[in-house]
Amino acid sequence: MSDAAERKMQFLFALRSRGVTDSRVLTAMEKIDRGAFVRGLFEPRAYEDMPLPISCGQTISQPSVVGLMTQALRVQPRDKVLEVGTGSGYQAAILSQLARRVYTVERHRRLVREAQDRFDALGLTNVTAMLGDGSFGLPDQAPFDRIIVTAAAEDPPGPLLAQLRIGGIMVVPVGQSDAVQHLIKVTRSETGLEYEELRPVRFVPLVEGIGQE
Template sequence: MTGPDAETKMQFLYALRSRGIMEQSVLEAMEAVDRGLFLRGIFAARAYEDVPLPISCGQTISQPSVVGLMTQALEVSPRDTVLEIGTGSGYQAAILAKLARRVYTIERHARLVHEARQVFNQLHLANITSLVGDGSFGMPEQAPFDRIIVTAAAEDPPGPLLAQLKTGGIMVVPVGQSDAVQTLIRVRKTETGLEYDELRPVRFVPLLEGLGKDT
C-alpha cells in the first residue's frame, strides 16, 4: 500500500489542528506515520478519516484526533521513556516512538502484538519494545517511567501504574464506567502528590486484567 497523497495529508493535518492539536512535534510525528499501515482490508482506505475503525481481536484503532490529543497531553520529550498500556494496532506506539527515547508497550492479545511488530519493523522503529502481558500491572521491571499512556478505560487511575510513574512524570488515561462515556484525564506526579486535569469526553474499551483468549 502506498501512503496518502499530498492533499489527503494536508486535509488530515488541518483536521487535527481544528480539533486542538497544535504541538508541532506531534503533528510532524502523525504526518510521518501512515495510519493505513495499521489497518487491514477495506478499512485501510478509510485510514485518514477522523473515526475509530475495527482491528483484530474485536478491538479498535482510535480516531486520529484522540491519538493526537493524548500524545499532546503527554508532553513527551526526546529523552523520555514511555509505557503504553494497550498496544492495539500499534499506531499510538509508532507515533510515540517518533517523540520519545524508548517506548514499552503491553497488549493482552498476542495476535495484536504480532501484527504491530510487523509494522514497527516495516517502519524501522527500533526503539519500541512490545510485549504480551497484563497491562493493568504495568512493567515494574522497567519502571519508573517518565510518561505512561493507557488506551483502555479504568474506573480510577490504576494504582500499580501510578506507582511506576516518576516524580515529575505524566500519565494520560481514560477514566469512567466501561459502558458510559469516559473522561480523558492527565495526572501529574509531583513531590507533594497527584494533580489531575480533565481533558475531554472519550469512549474506550475497558481495561481488563489477564490475557486475551488468543494468547
C-alpha cells in the same frame, strides 16, 4: 497535487481543527502513515478522523484523540514511555518519534505480533511490543517518565501510578465503559498526584489478564 498528498493535507488540517496544535506531535503524525496500521475492508478510511475496528474485537483510535492524548503527555526526547494497550501499534509508533524508548503492553498475542511486525517494517527500533496484563504495568522497566493508557479504567490503576517517576505524566481514560468516560491527565509531584480532566472520550474497557488469541 497527488491524491495521497491531498489526503495527508486534509488529515493534518482535521487534526489542527480539533485542537492538535503541538508542532512535534503534528510532525510525528505526518511521518507515521495511519494507512500502514489499517488493513482490509477499512483501509480506504484510514485517513478519516474516526475509530476503526481491528483484530481481536479492538479498535484503532480516532486520530484526533491520539493527537490530543499525545499532546497532553508532553513527551520529551529523553523520556521512557509506557503504553498500555498496543492495539494496532499506531499510538506507540507516534510516541517512538517523540521519546527515547517506548514499551507497549498488550493482552492479545496476535496484536503484539502484528504490531511488532509493523514496527520492524517501519524501522522503528526504539519501540518494543510485549504480551502482558497492562493493568500491572511493567515493573521491570519502571519508573517511566510518561504512561499512556488506551483503554478505560474505573480509576487510574494503582500499579501504573506507582511506576510513574516524580515529574512524570500519565494520560488515561477514566469511567464506566458504557457511560461517559473522561480523559484524565495525572501529574506526579514531590507532594502527590495532581489530576486534570481534559475531555469526554469513549474507549474499550481495560481488561485484566491475557486474551485467548
